[in-house]
Amino acid sequence: MFPARVAREMPHRYRLEAAKCKKCGxxxxxxRLICRECGHREFDTINVSAIGKLISxxxxxxxxxxxxxxxPFALGICExxxxxxxxxxxxxIAAADIKTGMDLQxxxxxxxxxxxxxxxxxxxxxxxxx
Amino acid sequence: MRDVAIVGVGMQKWGxxxxxxxxxxxxxxxxxxxxxxxxxxxxxxxxGCMTGGLFVGQEHVGSIMADYLGQKHLAxxxxxxxxxxxxxxxxxxxxxxxxxxxDIVLVGGVEKxxxxxxxxxTYALATAADQEYEVFHGAxxxxxxxxxxxxxxxxxxATRDQLSAVAVKNHDNGxxxxxxxxxxxxxxxxxxxxxxxxxxxxxxDCSPITDGAAALILCPLSRxxxxxxxxxxxxxxxxxxxxxxxxxDRRDLTSLDAVRISAEQALKMAGKKIGDINVTEVHDCFxxxxxxxxxxxxxxxxxxGALACVNGETRVEGKFPINASGGLKSKGHPVGATxxxxxxxxxxxxxxxxxxxxxxxxxxxxxQNMGGSGGSSVVHIMEVA
Ligand SMILES: [Zn+2]
Numbered sequence: 265m266f267p268a269r270v271a272r273e274m275p276h277r278y279r280l281e282a283a284k285c286k287k288c289g290x291x292x293x294x295x296r297l298i299c300r301e302c303g304h305r306e307f308d309t310i311n312v313s314a315i316g317k318l319i320s321x322x323x324x325x326x327x328x329x330x331x332x333x334x335x336p337f338a339l340g341i342c343e344x345x346x347x348x349x350x351x352x353x354x355x356x357i358a359a360a361d362i363k364t365g366m367d368l369q370x371x372x373x374x375x376x377x378x379x380x381x382x383x384x385x386x387x388x389x390x391x392x393x394x
Numbered sequence: 395m396r397d398v399a400i401v402g403v404g405m406q407k408w409g410x411x412x413x414x415x416x417x418x419x420x421x422x423x424x425x426x427x428x429x430x431x432x433x434x435x436x437x438x439x440x441x442g443c444m445t446g447g448l449f450v451g452q453e454h455v456g457s458i459m460a461d462y463l464g465q466k467h468l469a470x471x472x473x474x475x476x477x478x479x480x481x482x483x484x485x486x487x488x489x490x491x492x493x494x495x496x497d498i499v500l501v502g503g504v505e506k507x508x509x510x511x512x513x514x515x516t517y518a519l520a521t522a523a524d525q526e527y528e529v530f531h532g533a534x535x536x537x538x539x540x541x542x543x544x545x546x547x548x549x550x551x552a553t554r555d556q557l558s559a560v561a562v563k564n565h566d567n568g569x570x571x572x573x574x575x576x577x578x579x580x581x582x583x584x585x586x587x588x589x590x591x592x593x594x595x596x597x598x599d600c601s602p603i604t605d606g607a608a609a610l611i612l613c614p615l616s617r618x619x620x621x622x623x624x625x626x627x628x629x630x631x632x633x634x635x636x637x638x639x640x641x642x643d644r645r646d647l648t649s650l651d652a653v654r655i656s657a658e659q660a661l662k663m664a665g666k667k668i669g670d671i672n673v674t675e676v677h678d679c680f681x682x683x684x685x686x687x688x689x690x691x692x693x694x695x696x697x698x699g700a701l702a703c704v705n706g707e708t709r710v711e712g713k714f715p716i717n718a719s720g721g722l723k724s725k726g727h728p729v730g731a732t733x734x735x736x737x738x739x740x741x742x743x744x745x746x747x748x749x750x751x752x753x754x755x756x757x758x759x760x761x762q763n764m765g766g767s768g769g770s771s772v773v774h775i776m777e778v779a
């Protein structure tokens with residue numbers, strides 16, 4: 265992964281910045297240039313709240329090569345108060361204890377180490393509430 | 395718009411075809427399609443191919459295939475919509491002939507998937523998902539459909555056995571298709587006990603990695619008799635829709651809106667209702683996909699598709715026969731070729747030449763070809779002219 269590609273994603277991956285449409289209030293993660301719901305082009309930057317509800321999950325046993333060391337690992341989709349849904353790994357919890365409907369916290373973590381430029385891909389993962 | 399007919403079809407037996415190259419796969423299928431007709435020349439060619447670049451390092455697919463097909467200077471365009479590339483190519487060919495721009499169009503699809511390792515194939519296929527917001531976090535294609543499967547099972551109470559019934563049915567059908575990659579019978583128990591890929595999906599819930607190509611010849615319906623003695627198959631409906639590429643951005647994890655909308659468009663254009671369709675090929679890249687697609691097409695209410703399969707409603711002799719060819723599951727899934735091969739199966743069914751897997755009195759058929767986890771869908775409806 266080239267540094268520019270990592271840097272470009274920092275507002276979303278590092279700071280969980282979302283865009284809220286100034287006209288209709290729809291929230292998008294990551295930001296967009298035009299609102300999918302109303303076509304408006306002005307947004308406020310907001311942060312996705314820290315806790316979301318797990319709406320589905322899987323345990324991946326045959327991952328892409330850069331995730332081989334962590335396999336099997338859980339991947340889930342959480343829905344947040346602002347209305348956005350986010351896909352990320354579910355960690356620090358045994359697969360058997362993961363349940364649809366549970367609240368999970370989103371945390372800043374290392375997601376992958378890239379082979380080409382050696383850039384570490386930081387981002388977010390879901391963890392159980394403390 | 396002019397009426398458009400399919401007058402010739404061709405493919406090969408699909409599988410791990412190590413001795414056949416990317417270009418040879420395509421040319422073989424294209425020559426088989428041409429030989430199924432008496433067309434003197436081709437005016438234009440559309441080729442569905444998801445990622446020649448990642449599978450064999452080859453882009454510029456239109457040119458290489460036109461050259462190796464012996465069609466010097468032929469206008470040729472590669473079409474891409476992930477796993478729906480073949481269906482999208484057929485749509486382009488249909489529009490090309492319907493518009494009057496060309497008379498004889500070859501629509502093909504090809505994918506050479508076994509020149510890379512399993513990891514390489516996982517990576518290549520995952521490019522059909524959201525690279526930054528799904529794949530970056532470890533999502534794979536089985537993983538995304540597993541997220542849909544769990545949501546569906548928990549919402550509607552669908553069971554492990556019900557998912558397996560889809561694979562069992564499609565393999566039963568594939569036994570009667572000499573071109574199928576995996577002509578082998580499966581039991582519910584075998585599927586239930588197969589290796590876990592992405593919980594709850596197991597390896598026998600998944601369509602395989604396949605080398606293969608498919609091709610068909612389109613012409614104006616008014617000229618069909620010049621090029622073939624077989625019944626011309628008229629394309630009477632064509633629909634295409636997209637949805638967010640990321641599964642999490644969709645309205646609902648257990649619905650496929652792109653499938654529903656593309657089917658509504660095609661049915662409206664054809665002036666038909668779903669109950670008028672006698673035989674359907676759908677995109678069963680995973681068992682759960684066939685179930686949700688059957689609901690999105692309007693065959694069954696939401697949450698009832700799994701039970702409908704168990705009850706035999708989607709078998710060859712059922713009310714809505716689905717994937718008489720064996721589907722992606724048994725026939726194989728060389729991604730760019732799949733949408734074209736689905737149309738070929740419908741042509742065989744409507745011509746009445748499908749042998750042991752023939753749906754009785756099939757007059758109207760439908761194909762549904764999906765891109766990614768539902769980010770695109772192409773539907774075609776055909777009838778015997
Ligand atoms: Zn808006």
